[in-house]
Amino acid sequence: MHKANSLREPAEPEKSPSQNTQLIEAINLCHSFGDQDVLQDISLTLHRGEIITLIGPNGAGKSTLLKILLGLLKPSSGEVWRRPNLRIGFMPQKIQIDPTLPMTVERFLALGKQANLKPDADDTTISSQQILEDLNLQALLNKPIQKISGGEMQRVLLARALCTRPQLLVLDEPVQGVDIQGQSEIYQYINQIRNKYQYGILMVSHDLHIVMKHTDQVLCLNRHICCSGHPQEVSQSEDFITLFGEHDPAIAVYEHHHNPHVCGHSHGDGHIHLHHPDQKSDSK
Numbered sequence: 001m002h003k004a005n006s007l008r009e010p011a012e013p014e015k016s017p018s019q020n021t022q023l024i025e026a027i028n029l030c031h032s033f034g035d036q037d038v039l040q041d042i043s044l045t046l047h048r049g050e051i052i053t054l055i056g057p058n059g060a061g062k063s064t065l066l067k068i069l070l071g072l073l074k075p076s077s078g079e080v081w082r083r084p085n086l087r088i089g090f091m092p093q094k095i096q097i098d099p100t101l102p103m104t105v106e107r108f109l110a111l112g113k114q115a116n117l118k119p120d121a122d123d124t125t126i127s128s129q130q131i132l133e134d135l136n137l138q139a140l141l142n143k144p145i146q147k148i149s150g151g152e153m154q155r156v157l158l159a160r161a162l163c164t165r166p167q168l169l170v171l172d173e174p175v176q177g178v179d180i181q182g183q184s185e186i187y188q189y190i191n192q193i194r195n196k197y198q199y200g201i202l203m204v205s206h207d208l209h210i211v212m213k214h215t216d217q218v219l220c221l222n223r224h225i226c227c228s229g230h231p232q233e234v235s236q237s238e239d240f241i242t243l244f245g246e247h248d249p250a251i252a253v254y255e256h257h258h259n260p261h262v263c264g265h266s267h268g269d270g271h272i273h274l275h276h277p278d279q280k281s282d283s284k
């Protein structure tokens with residue numbers, strides 16, 4: 001059911017005639033800063049319609065790997081293959097905006113837009129108007145960008161990445177600073193646009209506990225890839241446990257089921273109630 005504050009479902013796309021689904025491939029990437037080895041022998045492949053989540057502790061090399069994949073940093077060795085003319089929409093972890101700069105949300109979004117690009121044969125992407133509606137951004141358009149909340153900023157950054165009409169979305173901690181309901185909504189939205197537009201999505205997260213359940217593959221990075229697989233598999237892997245310790249039983253790997261008794265949606269209070277695993281689902 002559509003709630004006033006929830007993100008809207010995107011409209012149906014056209015079908016893609018594309019046969020080749022590979023968007024990007026990293027082949028044996030290594031990177032060092034001076035004598036510090038930051039990435040060792042990283043390989044990954046991302047296809048259209050696939051979601052890969054990269055997790056790892058502070059300093060694990062996640063941002064460095066993203067910079068290399070985005071073409072902002074040249075690796076010490078190894079290669080990155082990108083589909084020809086690949087359009088990448090990037091949502092950075094944070095963005096520094098001069099507090100004295102007079103800039104509305106609308107202007108900020110317009111600056112990120114590649115309005116002159118002509119649609120190509122496999123262009124199934126979403127319109128700017130649709131993005132604003134889906135992410136409930138219309139009411140924010142005239143606000144100074146410096147005055148919006150952290151959660152609103154994440155929606156604006158996601159919208160800006162989507163406005164580039166991407167085939168590949170690279171999202172660096174997209175739910176950082178967002179409340180639990182907002183996290184669930186953003187993850188559901190990301191999953192919907194993946195399903196409908198077949199974007200490839202590469203996300204970075206710190207924490208396996210909030211990795212979305214729709215992730216196809218989790219890569220656990222600690223300068224090298226120490227384990228990979230579905231979130232549940234990774235959480236039980238010995239390498240993951242060695243790196244992050246035993247799972248705290250009070251915190252479940254993120255899985256949001258739309259059970260109205262558990263979620264509280266049927267109460268119409270606009271909040272998702274998370275429960276301790278031992279707690280009965282019918283309690284409030």
Ligand SMILES: Nc1ncnc2c1ncn2[C@@H]1O[C@H](COP(=O)(O)OP(=O)(O)OP(=O)(O)O)[C@@H](O)[C@H]1O
Binds near residue numbers: 038057
């Ligand atoms: N430009 C740079 N020059 C020197 N060292 C760097 C540079 N950028 C990153 N590093 C170092 O490389 C290592 C990996 O950094 P990176 O930012 O990729 O980690 P991360 O996994 O993204 O961390 P976080 O979760 O804290 O954002 C860190 O030890 C960092 O200090």
